[in-house]
């Protein structure tokens with residue numbers, strides 16, 4: 207089948223930052239055929255050469271522009287005009303493209319109008335599984351708006367044709383969670399409250415909001431990070447072993463885990479970094495949170511009494527995304543093996559920028575004494591790769607083109623996560639202002655929150 211991808215919003219930040227570099231890699235690695243085409247759809251009246259010149263200026267990665275151009279067509283388009291959709295559909299038909307992915311890299315408010323045009327023109331016709339449509343995150347701004355969008359989409363497309371992106375799912379170490387958990391009997395058998403004391407899921411950023419104030423100020427960290435990336439990580443960490451490793455079975459297990467999560471609104475701490483309100487297109491009196499600490503429990507006997515800590519924020523002291531599983535301390539070794547300090551075993555799944563798995567465990571100190579000390583097995587995933595591990599968008603685009611849905615979110619995952627966030631949002635929390643990460647740590651300590659690996 208001849209494959210094509212149609213990208214709406216092809217003059218936007220996502221196109222330059224992620225989609226062009228990922229598509230270039232896919233072409234370079236010959237993961238698509240020579241006749242694969244990218245139809246870049248936009249409203250700017252420019253030629254393909256002008257499009258490439260603008261892109262050259264904006265894209266930071268090294269691109270083989272000549273090769274990229276050979277796969278590219280630039281299409282001037284009015285998203286409100288159904289004739290433009292029909293013209294594009296006829297062109298694709300005439301050129302023999304019968305496997306089509308339509309990618310909406312546009313603000314979410316445009317999802318319904320574009321989806322309608324795509325459906326009315328039969329660019330993506332319902333139930334044809336060689337035609338699919340992709341939506342970027344955020345999918346809605348709360349449960350109601352997400353439901354509104356989804357209701358419209360289901361009129362036009364089958365759920366199996368709808369691909370909702372959470373790019374964290376394309377990251378190597380997020381996919382590795384399932385392998386670490388279910389391919390290793392030592393973890394599989396100790397994945398419960400008897401062995402595990404708590405779990406921390408964190409994603410810290412050192413940068414501020416930069417030029418994305420227009421988007422971010424309406425959304426904030428709870429909706430931008432917790433609703434999507436952090437809850438997706440939680441689902442993969444907490445889910446039971448799926449019936450099989452099919453896309454649907456994995457999603458069933460994730461949804462069950464998400465439905466069992468309950469946030470404790472008394473343990474919600476929100477912050478905003480000083481200087482945020484000076485950023486471009488941010489309200490002078492903005493109450494938007496740029497930092498979130500939240501704590502949840504799991505309504506499942508296997509996880510009884512195990513708190514799940516979520517931490518995310520901007521303008522922190524480092525960029526780091528990790529999942530840290532804290533095991534209970536063993537205390538029954540008596541005086542023969544004394545402990546000089548608390549010795550807790552941990553499994554750390556490093557998501558970014560380092561990728562890997564570290565297991566910290568207890569050993570006897572070398573020498574004549576019998577003290578216990580910490581040792582670590584530290585596997586570096588991106589060091590092992592012959593070249594850089596694939597970027598999330600490269601993986602997601604390849605899966606999309608091959609109709610592989612596991613790394614895309616199903617509607618009930620979105621619905622469940624929005625329910626959780628809406629409930630948390632409904633609770634009015636004080637907004638702490640911070641200059642440094644230490645300020646945040648001080649607030650967390652004041653509130654009695656465990657801070658040892660944040």
Ligand SMILES: NC(=O)c1ccc[n+]([C@@H]2O[C@H](COP(=O)([O-])OP(=O)(O)OC[C@H]3O[C@@H](n4cnc5c(N)ncnc54)[C@H](OP(=O)(O)O)[C@@H]3O)[C@@H](O)[C@H]2O)c1
Pocket residue numbers: 214215216217218219220221223248249250285310311312313314316342343344
């Ligand atoms: N940028 C990221 O890193 C990132 C990360 C994750 C998710 N996302 C999501 O990806 C989507 C796109 O983000 P972005 O950062 O690329 O946004 P952006 O830089 O604002 O670009 C939006 C694109 O949509 C087009 N557009 C906007 N309004 C339009 C209209 N009324 N009619 C036709 N075209 C219109 C723009 O065209 P013009 O150039 O003509 O204005 C541009 O091509 C959003 O849903 C965002 O939440 C982005």
